[in-house]
Amino acid sequence: MYTLTDVSKTYRQGARTVEALSDVHLSIADGEFIAVQGQTGGGKSTLLQLLGALDKPSRGTVLLGDEDLGRLGSTELGDVRARRIGFVFQSFNLIPTLTAQENVETALAPLGVPATTRRERARAALESVGLGDRTGHLPSELSGGQQQRVAIARALVKEPDVLLADEPTGALDEDTRGEIIGLLEGVWRDRGLTLIVVTHDSWVAHRAERRVHLKQGRITGKAATRV
Amino acid sequence: MFGTYLRRELVNRRRQTLIVAIGMALAIALVLVVNSVAGGVKAAQAVALQSVYGVGTDITVTKATTAADTNGGGQRFQFGSGSGNATGGTRTFTRNRLTVERGVTTFASTAVSTVAKTSGVKAATGVLSLNDTDFTGQIPQAGSGSGSRGGFTPGATRPTGGPDGQGGSAFGVDSFTVLGYDVTGAAIGPLTAATLTSGRALTAADSGKDVAVLDSDYATSAKKKVGGTISVGGTTFTVVGVVKSTSATGASGSNVYIPLATAQKLATQTGKVSSVYVEAASANDIGGVKTALQKTLGSAMTVNTEADLASSVTGSLGTASSLANSLGLWLSILVLAAAFLLAVLFTVSGVTRRTREFGTLKAIGWSNRRIVGQVAGESIVQGVLGGVIGLAVGLVAILVVNIVHPTLTAGTATVGRTLAGGFGGGAPGAAPGGFGEGGGFGRAAAAATTTAAQIALTLPVTAWVVLLAVGLAVLGGVIAGAFGGWRAARLRPAEALRSVA
Ligand SMILES: Nc1ncnc2c1ncn2[C@@H]1O[C@H](COP(=O)(O)OP(=O)(O)O)[C@@H](O)[C@H]1O
Ligand SMILES: [Mg+2]
Numbered sequence: 001m002y003t004l005t006d007v008s009k010t011y012r013q014g015a016r017t018v019e020a021l022s023d024v025h026l027s028i029a030d031g032e033f034i035a036v037q038g039q040t041g042g043g044k045s046t047l048l049q050l051l052g053a054l055d056k057p058s059r060g061t062v063l064l065g066d067e068d069l070g071r072l073g074s075t076e077l078g079d080v081r082a083r084r085i086g087f088v089f090q091s092f093n094l095i096p097t098l099t100a101q102e103n104v105e106t107a108l109a110p111l112g113v114p115a116t117t118r119r120e121r122a123r124a125a126l127e128s129v130g131l132g133d134r135t136g137h138l139p140s141e142l143s144g145g146q147q148q149r150v151a152i153a154r155a156l157v158k159e160p161d162v163l164l165a166d167e168p169t170g171a172l173d174e175d176t177r178g179e180i181i182g183l184l185e186g187v188w189r190d191r192g193l194t195l196i197v198v199t200h201d202s203w204v205a206h207r208a209e210r211r212v213h214l215k216q217g218r219i220t221g222k223a224a225t226r227v
Numbered sequence: 228m229f230g231t232y233l234r235r236e237l238v239n240r241r242r243q244t245l246i247v248a249i250g251m252a253l254a255i256a257l258v259l260v261v262n263s264v265a266g267g268v269k270a271a272q273a274v275a276l277q278s279v280y281g282v283g284t285d286i287t288v289t290k291a292t293t294a295a296d297t298n299g300g301g302q303r304f305q306f307g308s309g310s311g312n313a314t315g316g317t318r319t320f321t322r323n324r325l326t327v328e329r330g331v332t333t334f335a336s337t338a339v340s341t342v343a344k345t346s347g348v349k350a351a352t353g354v355l356s357l358n359d360t361d362f363t364g365q366i367p368q369a370g371s372g373s374g375s376r377g378g379f380t381p382g383a384t385r386p387t388g389g390p391d392g393q394g395g396s397a398f399g400v401d402s403f404t405v406l407g408y409d410v411t412g413a414a415i416g417p418l419t420a421a422t423l424t425s426g427r428a429l430t431a432a433d434s435g436k437d438v439a440v441l442d443s444d445y446a447t448s449a450k451k452k453v454g455g456t457i458s459v460g461g462t463t464f465t466v467v468g469v470v471k472s473t474s475a476t477g478a479s480g481s482n483v484y485i486p487l488a489t490a491q492k493l494a495t496q497t498g499k500v501s502s503v504y505v506e507a508a509s510a511n512d513i514g515g516v517k518t519a520l521q522k523t524l525g526s527a528m529t530v531n532t533e534a535d536l537a538s539s540v541t542g543s544l545g546t547a548s549s550l551a552n553s554l555g556l557w558l559s560i561l562v563l564a565a566a567f568l569l570a571v572l573f574t575v576s577g578v579t580r581r582t583r584e585f586g587t588l589k590a591i592g593w594s595n596r597r598i599v600g601q602v603a604g605e606s607i608v609q610g611v612l613g614g615v616i617g618l619a620v621g622l623v624a625i626l627v628v629n630i631v632h633p634t635l636t637a638g639t640a641t642v643g644r645t646l647a648g649g650f651g652g653g654a655p656g657a658a659p660g661g662f663g664e665g666g667g668f669g670r671a672a673a674a675a676t677t678t679a680a681q682i683a684l685t686l687p688v689t690a691w692v693v694l695l696a697v698g699l700a701v702l703g704g705v706i707a708g709a710f711g712g713w714r715a716a717r718l719r720p721a722e723a724l725r726s727v728a
Contacts, residue, residue: 049721052590054589054719054720054721055719055720055721074595075594075595078589078592078594078595078720079592081589081590081591081592081720082591082592082593085592086591087587087590087591089587091583093583093584093586093587093590095232095584095587095588096239096584097232097235097236097238097239097240098231098232098235102228102231102232102235105228105231106228106232106588106593107591107592109228109593109597110591110592110593110594110597111592118228154591158592
C-alpha cells in the first residue's frame, strides 16, 4: 500500500526549522492494521499527513501503490484524498451546520455522485455505524461517540483504500473508546482496507497488527516486524 | 450539496447573515433613494427650466452684459407741471415705458442666422425680452386748496385735493414682461411649453401686427380676455389668444407674447434680439454644438446649455439639487464602501473561524474551487438578500415621499417679473397748526414677486435604478466572497489535523 523511503519533513518557523520527521523508512502492506505510537510532538500527525496526501515530504518519497505523492500537484493530491483516503480526526471535525446525513454526503460531493445515489450511500454508511435513526441530527445534538461514528461513516462512504485515524479516541471516555475502536476493527476486518491509527493509548495500540513508534521524528524499535 | 450547505450556513449563522445583509440593505436603500431624489430633482429642474426656455431648447445664446450696454439703473419717469389730466382737484399722470428687460443686452438678429448655419444646429430662433412699465400717479391739483404749491404752510387750511381728498398722493407702478418672438420661424422657445387655452396662436400673418397672446395667469390677474385689448408701450394690442404653461408650475416665459417685428419697432430695437434659442440636431452632442457656437460667435456672447441653466435654478429646488448631487452622492459612496467593508470583514473573519471546517473539507478531497465557490456563494446570497431588503426599504421610502409629495420652490434667475407696487402718500397729521407730519410713505402693495414656482417633487423609480441596486448588492457579495474565498483557498488541508483542545 505505502512505501516510504528516506522521508524527512521539516517545518520552517521563522528563522528556526523543526524536523518533524527524519529519515523514515516504512512499508505498509495492503489491508494492514497499524498503530502509530509516540509522545506528543514525536511526528505522528506529520506522518499521517504525508500518508494522507495532505502534505508532501521535504525529502524522500512516499509511494501510495505506485503513485509518488511528492510529485503530484495540489489538485491531484486532492483527487487522491477524495477517492482513496478516509480520515477520522480526534475532534471529529464535523461541519456544525450540517446534519449527520449531510456531513456524510460531503465526502461524496467531490466524486460527482448523483444526488439520489449520494443520499442512499450516506444513509447506508450511517446505518453501518449504527446511526440509521440519527440522520437528521446536527453534530451538536449528538454525543461525542455518536459524532465520531458520523465521522467514521463519512470516511467510509467513499469506500476508501486506506482509513487514517489521528487519535480517534482522544476526546472520548473509556466506554466509548472501546466502542469506536471496536467499530474501526470491525470495518477493517469486513472491508479489507488498510487501517492506520495514531494513538498514544497503548490499549488501543495493542489491538493493531503492528505498532510503529515515533520519537523525535524517527522510527524506533522493531517497526518493520509484523506481529 | 452546494445548495444544502449554503442554506444551512445562512440559516444556522443567522446573525452573521443578518448583519451583512442589513449593512448592505442600508447602503442599497440609500443609493436607491439618493438616485431617485436626484432623478426627481432633475425632472423638477427640467420642468422649471422648460417653462422658461421652452421644450426642445438645448442651448440659449445671449450677450454678456458689459457696463456700457447696461440699460439698468432704475426707471425714471419725468412729469412736467402741466402734464396729466385734472379732475376734481386731483391731477392724474400716466407714463409708460417699454424697455429691454433689466440685465439683458440686445444684439443684432443676424446672430440668429449665424447660429442656424452652425453645424449640429437643427433650428434657431431669436426673441426680444421686454418689460412694460406703467406708472400712474395722482397728486393734489396745484392751486386747489392752499395757494402755495408743493408744501403746506403751518396753520393753513387743510388741503382737500388728492385721491384721498385730504391732500395725499398715490403712485402706482405696474409692470409686465413682453416677449417678442419670431412668428414665422421655428417652433422652439418659451411658447412650446404652453398650450392654447382660448383664441388662437400667432401665425406668420401676424408678423408686424399689433396682436398679442397672453399668459393665462397674467390674463386672469390683469382681467384680460381674448378679443380685448392691452396697451404695450403705449400701443393698443388686440388680445388674440391665451396660453397656459403646460408645466403647471406657475412659471411662464413671459406675461405677454407679441410678434418679434412689432416688439423691435415698439422698443426701438430694430434688427435686435435679446436671446437666441437653439435646438441641437442630436441630443448627444449638445456640448459639441455649444463649443462650435462659442467659437463662431466669439467671447462677447454667452452660450448656455440646459445643464448650465440648471445651475440658475434657485430656491429649495436648487438646494435639493445640490444636496442630491453632492452630499447624497458622497454619502451613498461612503455608506456603500462601509457596507462592502463590513461584508468583507465579516466574510474573512467567518472563514478564519471556520479554518478547521474548510481544512477538513480539503482533507476529505474538496477542491479549492469548490470551497471558494461555497464561500463566495454565501456572501453573494447575503449581498442579494441585503439588496432585496434594501430595495424594499428604498422603495417604501420613495413611496412615502411620493405620497407626502413635498413641494419645492424654484426661482429662475432670468425669468420675467410681474411687479405690482404702489406708494400711498398719507394725509398730514390731524393736528392743525403743527408741522405736517404727512408724507409718511407706506408701502401699500409692494410685493415684488419673482417667478417662484411650486414644484411637487416626485421621485421616479426606473428599472435601471432597481438593476443598479441589485447589481451593487451582488457586487458587494462578489467582493466579500473574493476576499473570503482567497482566504479559504490559502488554508492548508493539514489544518484539519491541528489539535484544537
Ligand atoms: N505546521 C507546522 N509548522 C511548524 N511546526 C510544526 C507544524 N506541524 C507540526 N510541527 C512540529 O513538528 C513536530 C511534530 O508534530 P506532530 O506531527 O504534530 O506531532 P504529534 O502528532 O506526534 O504530537 C512538533 O515539534 C511540532 O511542533
Ligand atoms: Mg498529533
